[in-house]
Amino acid sequence: MADARSAAGAVPVPAGLVPSPVPDLPTSLLxxxxxxxxxxxxxxxxxxxxxxxxxxxxxxxxxxxxxxxxxxxxxxxxxxxxxxxxxxxxxxxxxxxxxxxxxxxxxxxxxxxxxxxxxxxxxxxxxxxxxxxxxxxxxxxxxxxxxxxxxxxxxxxxxxxxxxxxxxxxxxxxxxxxxxxxxxxxxxxxATAVARDLANTPSDVKTPTWLVRTAERLANEIPGLSTTTWSVEQLTEQGFGGLLAVGGGSTRPPAFLRVDWAPGDTTDSRHLVLIGKGITFDTGGISIKPAAGMHLMRTDMAGGAAVIGAILAIARLGVPMRVTALVPAAENHVSGSAYRPGDIVRHYDGTTTEVTNTDAEGRMVLADAIGYAVAELEPDLIVDAATLTGAMKVALGMRTGGLLASDDDLADALLAASARTGEQLWRMPLLDHVAEEVPSEIADLRQAPPGPGGIGAALFLREFTRGVPWAHLDIAGPARCEKAYDEVAVGATGFAARTLVELALGYAGS
Structure with missing residues (x-):
């Protein structure tokens, strides 16, 4: 077997295939x-x-x-x-x-x-x-x-x-x-540049294993950070059903990353958990996407990239607040082992979901991560970031992310952080009549309820928070850019990384 890369996180490729000549990460900057x-x-x-x-x-x-x-x-x-x-x-x-x-x-x-x-x-x-x-x-x-x-x-x-x-x-x-x-x-x-690097990396190299190992390597270079990764066997033993279902159609197994920042010199007892969608390539699965834009799906893990970039910078800055980053990573592929519309999936916290569209895979892996955070980490605040819905692009365009939150104080803190960084967010409502569509007749929840897609997706995720103050950033529009403007480059933008750093700084009073 040949190795796709010699650096940490190398992914085996079949003999005879030429590995992608992806430059070493992170990219050198001025x-x-x-x-x-x-x-x-x-x-x-x-x-x-x-x-x-x-x-x-x-x-x-x-x-x-x-x-x-x-x-x-x-x-x-x-x-x-x-x-x-x-x-x-x-x-x-x-x-x-x-x-x-x-x-x-x-x-x-x-x-x-x-x-x-x-x-x-x-x-x-x-x-x-x-x-x-x-x-x-x-x-x-x-x-x-x-x-x-x-x-x-x-x-x-x-x-x-x-x-x-x-x-x-x-x-x-x-x-x-x-x-x-x-x-x-x-x-x-x-932090923004690291997020861009991870999201820009082509998916022939960027497998779930590569993503978590690369993040692990970067974290190990910064004092005070610790990492934990899950193999597919551990994911199976511990019941990460959403992540396993989405990753089941690919020959490249899913993975799960946890990065902890726990400064010892802080009196702030709060725990902020950041969660990022890590879909390293998204075909849509059996509910397959149109071919025209599928090449852009290498950036479908931009939320996970932003979370990784953010916690690395939080540690570099020595933010006096406990922060944990979680990234569920998987490829959503088409094969005989792919999950199907109509399947019932059991998530980490035991909640069952009726699958109605395999292209709504991001919420499936985030549900596991949120459930894990609530059950294992005792979080005071949860923020997730994801390229989750095309509906949010229709609503807000390509330069503004959607913010949906169960807690007004957290929402205000995020809006203030985004204003300081220039990463524009717009708060969207969590509508009661859409929430009524989330329960399923044959499972606990319905994966893709009818109604406004971005709001329905957020309401599905809210079911896993168990009342913990939570905010969801739908960055499907601003995570990618086709024409450079201001400091934003063509390709992956790294959107939300700086906002998450500013959020932690604001809470810690730094």
Whole structure:
């Protein structure tokens, strides 16, 4: 047997098949540093607001005539090369949104210059830039850093070498304080990038086993995190019926991941449990999907990816609150052993579900994970994230996630966290008349009740929470992107990772 990868989490492939040349994870990202003086080789960057105000390092503002010639209006994200070798960066109104966009544009401009000059001596210098950070507020500084870091993100499986991500220096009179803020913002951006990496990885490599082992490897590199994984035999012994049913149609067995962060220096006794859908590829099963969009189903574990990225960053930031991440992972395939519409499945907590649509597989694996959390972890709060329903894409489009919650305080905390990160959520109702459709005539619950699909799916999941404060993030729309915008890259977006980190930070008062 040949190994698909030599790294931890390698998955056997039949002899004679060529493994996918997926790059090592996590992807290298641009570095942001706080300095008192810029490096002599750094490209100087002049900041231009929409009102025409300039901030430059060398006391040489750009003349208004040149601004007119360039068509530089200060619009956020505009980048112009100046005749003296400097770059002019538009930062708009200086809002967080504008600064994230500006940071991402600067990263892209640096990369483009480096690629154009790749064969020229000293071209590496073009990857390094310096700009003044003295006038940026704390939130704005974090937004700029997130834009800079995520603007450098690239995931490409190619024989061509990937360009170096580069470095940006923020020049300040207080490098220590600014450096601490940069480190925190970079950790949040890294969480998003890790989530993108996991979701972008092609499914010929990304089996359930690969996903949990890769997450395990990343967690083992961060002090204070511990991991537990379940084999298919253990899942069978312990009764994870939903996960086993969904994964039963694939030759690649399902798996279950638990990652624990339990800081010893906290007086906060609350326990936050994050749960992410980990469907590493989704054909729809017997209720098969149309062929046209099926290639995108490698990102159907974007919720699980966001949860993994989030808990890694929570540990990096040392958030003083106990957090556990759970990721039920499976491939939903078509075969003679696939589960069927009409089957009755018994979940971890003993609840039985009548299957009505095998393409509604995400809620089946989440039900097991929620049931496990309630029974074994004594959670105070549960948040799950999943690319769960096409209905939510219809309702909210491709840039906004749906939020459904049993607890108003938790919902408010999530909305506040999403506002701080720029990951937009919209709260949807849990309707009583739809809840009446969830019970089944031949089992405890009906997997896909009639009515609004996104709301019905959430109400099905609520049945497993046993009254624990719970929120569900349906990220089917914003988890993927077909056209880059702001700091969001084409492909997997990593949506919700930063929001979950901000949620933990907010609860812990950090």
């Amino acid at each position: 570095t942001v540093a706080a300095v008192a003086r810029p490096d002599d080789t750094s490209v100087r960057v002049v900041l231009l607001t929409g009102d025409g105000d300039q901030t430059d390092l060398d006391g040489s503002p750009v003349e208004s005539g040149l601004l007119d010639t360039l068509g530089a209006t200060g619009k956020a994200g505009q980048v112009h090369a100046l005749p003296d070798g400097r770059l002019l960066l538009g930062v708009g109104d200086g809002s967080d949104v504008a600064l994230r966009r500006a940071g991402a544009s600067l990263s892209g401009a640096l990369r483009s210059r480096a690629e154009r000059g790749a064969d020229e001596p000293g071209s590496a210098e073009l990857l390094q830039a310096a700009l003044a950070a003295s006038e940026l507020p704390e939130a704005g500084l974090s937004a700029l850093v997130i834009g800079l870091v995520l603007g450098s993100y690239q995931f490409r499986v190619s024989h061509k070498a990937r360009s170096a991500p580069g470095r940006v220096e923020l020049v300040t009179t207080d490098p220590a304080a600014v450096g601490a803020r940069i480190e925190a913002a970079s950790a949040k951006a890294w």
